[in-house]
Amino acid sequence: MSTESISDRREHIRSISVTALAALLGVGTALASMALTGDVSPGEAAGDTRALLLVLTAIVAQIVLFDVTSIYSDDEFGIKHYLFITFMTFSMWFVTWGILLTAELNA
Numbered sequence: 187m188s189t190e191s192i193s194d195r196r197e198h199i200r201s202i203s204v205t206a207l208a209a210l211l212g213v214g215t216a217l218a219s220m221a222l223t224g225d226v227s228p229g230e231a232a233g234d235t236r237a238l239l240l241v242l243t244a245i246v247a248q249i250v251l252f253d254v255t256s257i258y259s260d261d262e263f264g265i266k267h268y269l270f271i272t273f274m275t276f277s278m279w280f281v282t283w284g285i286l287l288t289a290e291l292n293a
Contacts, residue, residue, distance in 0.1 A: 218240055
C-alpha cells in the first residue's frame, strides 16, 4: 500500500510543471535573445538591453500565467515562488545565452 496521498502527487506534479516551465522559458528566451542580437558581435550582444528585457518579459509572463490559471491558490503563491521563478528563468537564460555567445565567438 502506498503511503503517498493524492494531494502529495498533485503537489509533486505541480512543482515539476513550474520548474520545467521556468527552465524551458529560460532556454527559449536565450534562443530568442540570440536571434535578436545575432547580427552584432558577441561582446556587443552581451551588453544589449533588449535581451534583458526579453528575460524580464518571460518572468512576468510566467507570474501572470500562474495567477490566471490558478495553479496555486492565493495563500500558496508567495515571495518564495516569485523568487524561484525569477531565479530559474534568469539562470537558465544566462547560462544558455552565455554558451551561445561563446560558441559564436569560437566559430
